[in-house]
Amino acid sequence: MLPVQFWVPVVAGVGILLIALVMWVWGQRRRSLAWRWLSLMNVAVALAACFSAVEQLANPRASDLWGALQLAALLLAVCALLVAGAYAVRETQRGSGTQRQHP
Numbered sequence: 001m002l003p004v005q006f007w008v009p010v011v012a013g014v015g016i017l018l019i020a021l022v023m024w025v026w027g028q029r030r031r032s033l034a035w036r037w038l039s040l041m042n043v044a045v046a047l048a049a050c051f052s053a054v055e056q057l058a059n060p061r062a063s064d065l066w067g068a069l070q071l072a073a074l075l076l077a078v079c080a081l082l083v084a085g086a087y088a089v090r091e092t093q094r095g096s097g098t099q100r101q102h103p
Contacts, residue, residue: 037084
């Protein structure tokens with residue numbers, strides 16, 4: 001039987017992937033690149049959770065490798081968050097791409 005330390009990141013990763021799917025659909029419907037990039041950020045966080053789960057089962061000598069992969073996935077998530085923030089600012093300035101009705 002696998003330890004609880006393995007299942008916690010697995011369940012969290014699956015939950016984060018479901019949130020990423022919802023954000024991607026919202027981004028598609030609203031034509032928002034910010035939502036799509038936030039979805040990609042969530043995928044990177046789920047990837048880091050996956051690496052954390054595998055690290056629990058790995059040989060202690062290989063834990064440095066899995067730790068480095070977690071760090072790389074989290075760095076990717078931060079970069080995606082910064083890009084999403086830039087697109088959110090741009091979409092806010094442009095009115096989110098929706099046409100405004102003037103009185």
